[in-house]
Amino acid sequence: MRPAIPSSEAATRAPAVPRVTTYPVDGIALADLPRSASSPLFDRLRPVLGQVNLRAPLLREATRWHAHAIGGMQRRFAQPVTFTPYAAVQPCSARCSFCSENLRKADGGTPASRLRPGPSYFEGLSRALQALRGVPLSWSLSGLETSDDADWMLRLLETLAAGENDGPVIEDRVLYTNGAGFAAPRGGVLRRALQDFGLSWLELSRHHHEGAVNQAIMRFRPEVAVGDQAVFERTARQLADAVPLRLVCILQRSGVAQPQDVAAYLAWARHCGAGTVVFREFSRLDDGYRDNATARYLRAERVSMDALLTACLDDPALSRGWAIESLTEGYYFWNLRLRAASGLAVVFESSDYGAMHERHATGDIYKLVCFPDGQLCAGWEPGHDVLLDTRIDEAQAHG
Numbered sequence: 224m225r226p227a228i229p230s231s232e233a234a235t236r237a238p239a240v241p242r243v244t245t246y247p248v249d250g251i252a253l254a255d256l257p258r259s260a261s262s263p264l265f266d267r268l269r270p271v272l273g274q275v276n277l278r279a280p281l282l283r284e285a286t287r288w289h290a291h292a293i294g295g296m297q298r299r300f301a302q303p304v305t306f307t308p309y310a311a312v313q314p315c316s317a318r319c320s321f322c323s324e325n326l327r328k329a330d331g332g333t334p335a336s337r338l339r340p341g342p343s344y345f346e347g348l349s350r351a352l353q354a355l356r357g358v359p360l361s362w363s364l365s366g367l368e369t370s371d372d373a374d375w376m377l378r379l380l381e382t383l384a385a386g387e388n389d390g391p392v393i394e395d396r397v398l399y400t401n402g403a404g405f406a407a408p409r410g411g412v413l414r415r416a417l418q419d420f421g422l423s424w425l426e427l428s429r430h431h432h433e434g435a436v437n438q439a440i441m442r443f444r445p446e447v448a449v450g451d452q453a454v455f456e457r458t459a460r461q462l463a464d465a466v467p468l469r470l471v472c473i474l475q476r477s478g479v480a481q482p483q484d485v486a487a488y489l490a491w492a493r494h495c496g497a498g499t500v501v502f503r504e505f506s507r508l509d510d511g512y513r514d515n516a517t518a519r520y521l522r523a524e525r526v527s528m529d530a531l532l533t534a535c536l537d538d539p540a541l542s543r544g545w546a547i548e549s550l551t552e553g554y555y556f557w558n559l560r561l562r563a564a565s566g567l568a569v570v571f572e573s574s575d576y577g578a579m580h581e582r583h584a585t586g587d588i589y590k591l592v593c594f595p596d597g598q599l600c601a602g603w604e605p606g607h608d609v610l611l612d613t614r615i616d617e618a619q620a621h622g
């Protein structure tokens with residue numbers, strides 16, 4: 224369904240806040256570019272960039288912080304900020320060996336991927352949205368696979384759309400998916416629901432352009448149709464006809480790792496209808512994680528985004544006609560966006576969980592996650608940085 228408040232009207236409820244601040248590349252302190260400026264590529268990029276985008280606000284940029292009281296405390300929300308209603312109705316339809324949902328903090332409790340929503344999850348979600356009334360934010364629909372349970376996904380979209388009436392002020396609406404539900408019998412219903420929801424774009428994961436190689440990486444369960452290459456390609460094109468489509472490829476040694484892989488993936492992505500391709504490096508980990516099978520896979524299979532991008536730029540057959548568009552430093556990531564001669568937008572991205580944890584530890588709010596147990600938290604760990612426990616609210620309302 225369409226959000227009840229059109230974005231133009233919603234904009235009158237909160238001042239428009241710039242999502243990035245743009246600085247001349249020679250006019251910004253390198254300390255304000257902690258990840259991109261430490262890339263071996265940065266000096267090479269500097270002359271062609273001219274300027275850089277800071278997506279995370281500096282502490283001194285007062286207009287890019289939104290003050291709001293939640294859970295009885297006055298907090299500062301970085302702008303932009305995203306809200307994730309963490310999907311975990313059932314285990315994911317894929318079993319990617321690199322899946323960050325299987326990383327475990329050494330001091331962690333029950334991981335989000337093991338929580339399952341109870342019958343009052345959506346009532347709790349609605350309460351969380353009311354508590355965020357007036358906060359500018361974007362929906363970032365992820366967790367496990369949102370589309371694996373069509374009923375849950377439809378109820379989620381309905382709850383979020385209703386929440387826009389009297390809750391946060393929504394900027395972007397983005398879904399991250401492996402595509403499974405869109406290739407299942409109710410895929411058409413889900414596609415139309417996304418259009419009605421006003422989805423800004425969809426990020427569709429596929430980590431290699433050849434079906435067998437991708438299946439070795441993503442390990443879709445046997446009954447999941449989208450594991451098949453022809454089914455995936457058809458599903459991707461249907462999605463591309465409905466909403467702006469970004470294909471997401473996580474770089475890894477057994478997948479896309481060399482410039483020729485990048486070239487083949489880009490050609491294939493156009494055939495699938497994508498307007499943007501995102502190549503992401505595995506997130507860099509700090510030492511707070513247990514040495515489990517996922518952490519070992521990340522160590523063994525890591526492909527450096529900087530090194531691969533450098534090799535692509537050094538390969539004239541591949542990068543001829545590429546136009547560098549922008550460099551963006553986020554609160555725990557940086558990316559380089561360029562335009563291929565074909566018109567395809569291409570993003571190379573690197574992120575660092577250590578930087579993310581440092582930001583979250585400041586007490587300022589950079590991320591919002593509503594977990595299946597009904598807690599609204601300022602980060603990805605259930606039970607940590609809890610802003611609101613909608614179950615307690617519910618008990619008090621009925622007490």
Ligand code: SF4
Binds near residue numbers: 315
């Ligand atoms: S599709 Fe996403 S959530 Fe599912 S296993 Fe792969 S990385 Fe994890």
